[in-house]
Amino acid sequence: MSEQTSLWWIDWRLSRLPLVRETIGRFLFFCLLGFALLSLLLSGGASRFLADRYAITAVLRADVPSAEAEGLARKVAALPPVRSAAYRDPEAAWKEFLRAYPGLDPLRGAGRNPMPGYIEIRIRPDRLTRADVDLVASALRSVPLVEQVLAGEEWLPRLLRADRLAFWAGWGIFSAFLAGFFLVGRLQERGRAVALAGDFAFLVERGVPTGRMVFFRAASAAVSGFLLAAAGTATGGGALFLFLRKFPFLEGGIGPPSDLLLPRTLAVAVLFSCGVALLSAAASLLGWRAARSGRK
């Protein structure tokens, strides 16, 4: 046979309808998985949520002028682990205190405000670690203007542990879904190999090498997997974008929609698609082998 038959998309030509169903299913699955991936990526598990609720408070001395306090806040904001540092004057501190304890307002009608000013320091979600917190706290403690640093020494370890647990749980679930995809994909590939066994035998009898056929099937599975994963992640990212725009309060837990367009995010999405392509190819190979050996 002078003209070699193209083995690309052979499954598509031999079994079009089941493959369409599979493809739609995988696309929807990757939409969800892409959504989850990007959410996990942006939120860092529970880091963003926890970082949004954790703050280091540098309580200033009573006689610190506002200008000096604001200058100190600017210097603190320049530290690498710090996301923001805002100075609150004694009046703001008093109001915040009265919001927390409204019953005290009439008790100190004539007395002076005893509250000191303070600087509230927020840590970057990706730097919410014990080391970074200690770095910032020790830097603040060395400043003479600061009377006391409230860094949650009592409960911070628990908070960090919860963060780690949430991180591993999120990525574990994500990985489980990915593994599920692999297993399901393998079963589907095997099933199709069994179903198309007659056709593949006919081609072998006609001189088509089995290895070449397996290779092209795996290659086409990888390409389609990559494309489906990329499309699904893009769709999931789009949905996440719209979701975050629709419900801005979720930004505190997940992150701003603009972060979806960061190169880091895109690179992860591409990486994810590549990973899915590899898994798809592996599922194709393993499914073929299982079909040939008669195993399930």
Next chain:
Amino acid sequence: MTQGTRRILSAFLAAAVSFCILFPAAAPAARDIAAELRQERGRLLEMKEREEKTAQELTEALRKENRSKGRVGELQALLTRQRSLLSRIDRKVSALNERLERAEKDVRELEAAHGQARTDLQRAEVVAFAGQRAGAEDPWQLSARERERHFMRVYLAADAEGVARITRARERKEEELSGLERQVAVTERTMAREKKVGESLLSRQEEERRRLADIAREKKRKEKELKSLRAKIARMESVVSRVERQVKERERRARKAAGRGSASREPAEAPRRFASLSGGLSAPLAGKVVTRFGRQHDTTFDVTIENRGVEIEAPSGASVKSVGQGEVAFAGAVSGFGNVLIVQHGGGLFSVYGRLETFLVKQGEAVKRGTVVGRLPGSPSGKSVLYLELRAGGTAIDPTSAIPLDS
């Protein structure tokens, strides 16, 4: 002895001399007059004794009055000082009381503020507890809760500091109050003590005033008595003068009968009459005239009195000589003058020597000029006084005008 007494005594002596002269030569018709004179002399002597005693009592009363007045003055000065001191203490007590009231008011205010602060603190603690319980419902706002707890600690510390500050202020005020109360108590005790001293002074002053009043009454009574006595003596002198005039009249009649009558001589000529005595006149002793003749001012009674003679100061025990020739008409004791000797020089001239200790001649004995008739008494001071009186025709004359005496 007072000058008034001496004046009265002089009059009496004159009358007595007249009587002594006239009595031996008097007719039986004059016996009544002599008896009357003796009787009057006795009464006069008695009155003079009484006058002398009254005068002494009056002098003593005056001394007492002066002493009492002095004491009253001293007490008055003490009382004034005491009142001034009391006034100062009173002002101090008032000032202390004002400070005390202010301090008490401050303490009351601080106690009220302390109570309010403690109540506020307790309510704040309740609110803090309630706030923490409410905050516990949101486990994710850990940092905010931590900050709020810190602020609550700051708030409670400020409140506790406020309470402690008020407590300290109250304790200081209470301490100050206690000090003021002690000071007031001490000052009041001092005032009470000083008041007691003042009352004692007042009581002493009142007592002294009563004593002074008693003395004044006594003085007044004595003065009245003295005045009465003097009036009596004056009346007595008048009687004696009348007797003298009667004696003179008899002498004049006797001289007329003897053809040796001559006109009565004027008192102004008395010194010349003395000078014309046979043998002349000489001083009775060497000494200094310490009391002059005539009207003199008595500082004790603050009155002007009439001296009928002079007093000559001489050494104790000095001999007293007769100033001229004559006869001793009288030698005896006279109240107020001690031993008195009267020498009759004739022609109505007499010399009287009082305050003698002893007589060296007897009544009726003739003496010449310079005859020692007696001696002055001794005294611890070494000085004694001789009373010398010259009388011419019943009238006392200044001895210094007839006899050269050292003045």
